[in-house]
């Protein structure tokens with residue numbers, strides 16, 4: 001199943017909402033798609049240290065209801081901001097009863113709690129919500145992830161609070177690597193140590209190098225992965241694992257859909 005989820009409130013601007021509409025048009029030419037309802041009201045109010053909490057809560061509940069009704073065993077979520085698969089990932093984790101490794105490809109950590117976040121924007125918190133530590137959003141989710149299920153991939157712009165949390169909880173992190181052979185080896189070894197039978201890949205487009213792929217609302221400083229390295233990693237991950245869930249987030253439309261993104265969507269369509 002393909003779920004289009006234009007949730008944008010996490011980043012506080014509608015770039016990613018517009019991108020979801022564009023990607024929906026592109027994908028729905030050759031695939032059936034289901035669209036999650038998204039509020040368009042721009043007056044976002046901060047509650048419990050989360051901007052737009054009311055809208056986010058409504059949308060996450062609505063997306064969960066769709067998934068619990070449709071019961072997909074394989075799911076691609078297309079955002080939207082990088083928090084647009086909160087419901088999807090929680091649903092998949094419950095469906096596979098925690099027997100799921102999650103590779104979170106992102107230049108940012110997305111692992112702040114509401115108290116730690118400087119921005120109070122939910123796009124910096126979705127992993128923490130999935131780990132069960134971002135009330136009241138985590139209270140909506142069926143089964144929390146465990147830190148051991150996670151592989152953070154390509155993070156290069158971490159807040160100090162995120163660095164602390166990652167090291168205290170011994171969360172696995174793969175840095176930006178130049179050598180494709182080394183990358184593939186690290187991924188294979190890490191997935192093996194996790195011992196889970198199913199794989200979920202979350203792709204935030206800002207993991208790419210911003211010189212090569214600037215089409216994202218919050219490009220991170222420093223060198224990111226090349227498009228070639230990401231495509232080859234996605235190919236190999238799909239070939240060697242039971243890939244049940246995927247997601248693509250943080251696209252900013254600047255007049256066309258880049259070839260990289262079309263290719264990534266083809267591979268990640270499970």
Ligand SMILES: NC(=[NH2+])NCCC[C@H](N)C(=O)O
Nearest residue numbers: 082108112117119123124218
């Ligand atoms: N995937 C993203 N674009 N994440 C942005 C997070 C930025 C920052 N760390 C925050 O907590 O607000």
